[in-house]
Amino acid sequence: MGEQEVHKRSDPATAWWTDARFGMFIHWGLYAALAKGEWVMYADKIPVREYEKLAGDFNPQQFDAAAWVQLAKDAGMKYIVITAKHHDGFAMFHSKADPFNIVDATPFGRDPMKELAEACREAGIVLCFYYSHVIDWHHPHSLHKEHNNTWDYNLAEKHFPEYWEGKAKPQLKELLTSYGPVGLLWFDTAGGLSEADSRDIVAFVKGLQPDCLINSRVSHFIGMGDYVSKGDNEIGMSGEDQRPWETPMTLNQSWGYTTRDQVWKTAEAVIKKLVNVIGKGGNLLLNVGPTPEGTIPELSAERLREVGEWIRRNSDAIYGTEGSPFPAELEFGAVTTRPGRVYVHVHNDKWPADGLVMYGIRGEVSRIYCLADPKKKELAFRQTVDEALDLHVLKVELPAEPADEHVTVIALEMAEE
Ligand code: H79
Numbered sequence: 001m002g003e004q005e006v007h008k009r010s011d012p013a014t015a016w017w018t019d020a021r022f023g024m025f026i027h028w029g030l031y032a033a034l035a036k037g038e039w040v041m042y043a044d045k046i047p048v049r050e051y052e053k054l055a056g057d058f059n060p061q062q063f064d065a066a067a068w069v070q071l072a073k074d075a076g077m078k079y080i081v082i083t084a085k086h087h088d089g090f091a092m093f094h095s096k097a098d099p100f101n102i103v104d105a106t107p108f109g110r111d112p113m114k115e116l117a118e119a120c121r122e123a124g125i126v127l128c129f130y131y132s133h134v135i136d137w138h139h140p141h142s143l144h145k146e147h148n149n150t151w152d153y154n155l156a157e158k159h160f161p162e163y164w165e166g167k168a169k170p171q172l173k174e175l176l177t178s179y180g181p182v183g184l185l186w187f188d189t190a191g192g193l194s195e196a197d198s199r200d201i202v203a204f205v206k207g208l209q210p211d212c213l214i215n216s217r218v219s220h221f222i223g224m225g226d227y228v229s230k231g232d233n234e235i236g237m238s239g240e241d242q243r244p245w246e247t248p249m250t251l252n253q254s255w256g257y258t259t260r261d262q263v264w265k266t267a268e269a270v271i272k273k274l275v276n277v278i279g280k281g282g283n284l285l286l287n288v289g290p291t292p293e294g295t296i297p298e299l300s301a302e303r304l305r306e307v308g309e310w311i312r313r314n315s316d317a318i319y320g321t322e323g324s325p326f327p328a329e330l331e332f333g334a335v336t337t338r339p340g341r342v343y344v345h346v347h348n349d350k351w352p353a354d355g356l357v358m359y360g361i362r363g364e365v366s367r368i369y370c371l372a373d374p375k376k377k378e379l380a381f382r383q384t385v386d387e388a389l390d391l392h393v394l395k396v397e398l399p400a401e402p403a404d405e406h407v408t409v410i411a412l413e414m415a416e417e
Helices: 015-020 030-034 048-057 065-074 112-123 160-177 195-208 267-279 298-313
Strands: 022-026 079-085 126-131 184-186 245-250 283-288 333-338 341-347 356-359 365-370 381-386 391-396 407-414
Touching: 015 126, 015 283, 022 065, 022 245, 030 048, 065 079, 065 112, 065 298, 079 112, 079 160, 079 184, 112 126, 126 160, 160 184, 160 195, 245 267, 267 283, 267 298, 267 333, 267 341, 267 407, 283 298, 341 356, 365 381
Parallel strands: 022 079, 022 283, 079 126, 126 184, 245 283
Antiparallel strands: 333 341, 341 407, 356 391, 365 407, 381 391
């Protein structure tokens, strides 16, 4: 681990982020124009000169930063991570380091990152940037372990420092000096990056913005970055990571805008994933793929708003909570906690109408109710202890029907010690 610090959940450096629990990932770039996802240039081996022509027609007139930020807010998300540059090498911000950017190369001519930074500041949402630091199919000298542009460029002629010093670092400097405080930098696919270059980029970022967090994908060397990025769509197991962690997840099965993939998660599925992740102590970063016109597809927006309505009824059980203290996964849902409270997130399709039974709650419980119930009507319960077996059992009488949609949170108030 070297000089890298190990952050715990309570660490002040990462506290804003671990408290946030839920963020919006946005994959938006030139690739949206082809509506085949963000890997289209690589998959179709589109020559750089051809791909550049997309910029000439890229004019997302309907882009409205305030509307995107409002959607994130409505969804109950506290931070936004947007692709400032994905693997195609196209900067979605005004870059002096490379004219292949949205301000200089398109008729649109606006800087969406600037507009988002302002909208986020006004709304109290933390803005964060995704930056593809190793893969860049546009630059002749970017060099990745496997996914290179080999149709335009000869691998043998690549001289990585020209990309690293000439584009990656200058653009990161632009992102860290022109848009106000950046909550975190989300790096991806570090395959082939040396340990020295990984350390170089971490030091470079921290030198410009010491409070900017960095995800673990900055490097393939274990332990780097301020928190662990799980694999794409991977949730993991309880207690698996010593450090704070985050699951990046798609709403359909793609990241960038596509018309080919129409398998969408329902609001119910998202809520269940969210409580699964936060019950294990992680964050969920949920992706949307805006259109070339600059809008977030309405189906995604509708589902996110429905998730947000559920979160608003249950916010006490989400923001600033810790994961479950119980080692085993609960078959009916998840648990989050905060001092003096235990929240049991029960999946409605597993509603135990004949009573909720919890093992291992040692403290004395004073009050139990459904969080979504505006009257917070108390539920009857009984605590028993078999001292010989050290078995603590809590049995709660539940209403016949769940009190909320999809997942019902049962709040346990603990008596003062
Ligand atoms: O930004 C999103 C992805 O584009 C990115 N990570 C998330 C957050 C990512 N980069 N690399 N990968 C994911 C893994 C690469 C998978 C591949 Fe493929 C399998 C590349 C080629 C075969 C997926 C399937 C992409 C093209 C076809």
